Amino acid sequence: MEDELGGGDLPPGEWWVVDPAEGNVNHLRGLPGWAVTATLVRGNRPVLTAVHLPLTGETYTASAGGGAHLDGRPLRVSDTEDLGLGLVATSQARPDEDEAVVRRVGVSITAMLSTALVVRASVPATLHLLTVAAGRVDAFWQFAGARADLLPGALLVTEAGGRVSDAGGRPWTPGGESSLAAAPGVHGQAVAALTR
Known part of the structure; x- marks a missing residue:
């Protein structure tokens, strides 16, 4: 997809959605909050993703049914109930x-x-x-x-x-x-x- 700010459903099939500078306003201003992302989408559902934060060296990955990880360590959402x-x-x-x-x-x-x-x-x-x-x-x-x-x-x-x-x-x-x-x-x- 050419438009990085594009929204809406993707056409049928498999697509790679890639952003070489997600949070580019932060990148341009010298702030650390930006990343490089690549996500495989099938039928408008993400099935595989990698997000790399160049300034911290962290890499987040996930695959459908395979869990989510930060640098190979499993991730879990919070257990907050209030x-x-x-x-x-x-x-x-x-x-x-x-x-x-x-x-x-x-x-x-x-x-x-x-x-x-x-x-x-x-x-x-x-x-x-x-x-x-x-x-x-x-x-x-x-x-x-x-x-x-x-x-x-x-x-x-x-x-x-x-x-x-x-x-x-x-x-x-x-x-x-x-x-x-x-x-x-x-x-x-x-x-x-x-x-x-």
């Missing part, structure tokens, strides 16, 4: 986002500020999803979004035992209008906060 004690994160989908999506993001951040312990907001989405898979962050949500940002993390979170859905709790697809990745113990609470 979102009021949770650390959550969100990300801006794109710089030129539609005004309705921007407003929805603002409302969701406000809802989470009154529900979760701490709310983080930064880019890129992939790095937040890595932290959910590693059990460091309890939930991540985003409205709209680019395939390259969400596909690697969706597989990593699922394979680490997390739940990935849309913000309303329905099955997530790359063509959906939202995404939510969370530890099972807080997923329902996050859906409730995002759908108030």
Whole structure:
């Protein structure tokens, strides 16, 4: 795919979705939050992914049914069961986002500020999803979004035992209008906060 910010479902078949500088605004500003990603997608489902963080040397990998790993060590999402004690994160989908999506993001951040312990907001989405898979962050949500940002993390979170859905709790697809990745113990609470 030529458009790194492209969203929506992929055409039928197998596709590699690659981003050589996921979080390129961070890369350009000298911040450490960027990665190189490659994800194999079959039938709009990620089945194999690798995410490498050049500045830390960490490599996250996952395969459908094979688990999620950080430098070969298994990953597990957090066991948090109270979102009021949770650390959550969100990300801006794109710089030129539609005004309705921007407003929805603002409302969701406000809802989470009154529900979760701490709310983080930064880019890129992939790095937040890595932290959910590693059990460091309890939930991540985003409205709209680019395939390259969400596909690697969706597989990593699922394979680490997390739940990935849309913000309303329905099955997530790359063509959906939202995404939510969370530890099972807080997923329902996050859906409730995002759908108030």
